[in-house]
Amino acid sequence: QQQVKQSPQSLIVQKGGISIINCAYENTAFDYFPWYQQFPGKGPALLIAIRPDVSEKKEGRFTISFNKSAKQFSLHIMDSQPGDSATYFCAASPSQYQLIWGAGTKLIIKP
C-alpha cells in the first residue's frame, strides 16, 4: 500500500496550546518521513523530518514522534502561535527521490 493517511483535515487550537497532527502508513519499506508547512499562495516547505531509526526528533517548538510498530508518526507544535497557522502535510518516501503525500491539515491558531 502506497498511501499515507493524515488526520485531522482541519484543526483549531488556542494560542499557547499544543497542536497535534497524525499520519499513518502501510508500507514498512518507507524510510523517510518529512513534514511540510504551506502558507496560502506559497509552495510547501520542509519543516522537520525523521528516519525510522529514531522515535522522536525535536526542532524548537516542533517535534515528530514516530511509532514504527504502529506505522504512525505525528507532528506536535508546542506553544502554538498565530504565525503557525498554515496547512501541514506529512509525507513518506517509498524510494529515494520519491514522496507519497498525506492529504493535508489546515491549522488555525486562535489568538
Added chain:
Amino acid sequence: DAGITQSPRHKVTETGTPVTLRCHQTENHRYMYWYRQDPGHGLRLIHYSYGVKDTDKGEVSDGYSVSRSKTEDFLLTLESATSSQTSVYFCAITSTGRDEQFFGPGTRLTVL
C-alpha cells in the same frame, strides 16, 4: 525559493485547448517534479525527471506530458485541457543525495 520560477502564475483556458506550464531552475538540480494540488488530495505526482531527456510517470499522468531538453527547464503540457485538470500545479526540485524537495510558487490553472 531555491531559484525556482514557474510561469505563468495564473492561467484561465478553455476545455480542449493545449496548455504548457514552465518550471525554471537556476541551480543545476538533477531531479525535477510536477505535482498537482487539490483540496482533500494533498500533492499528487504527475511526472518527474531525473536528468535531461530522462522522465517518468507519476500516479496521475494521464492527460499530461513533459519534456526536459535542458537541465534548467521542465515543461508540463496538457494536451487537451479538461475541467478536471483545474488545479494548482507545483514544480519541485531536489539534488543527488538530498531528500528535501524544494517547491516553486505554483501555477493556478482554471479550465472552463
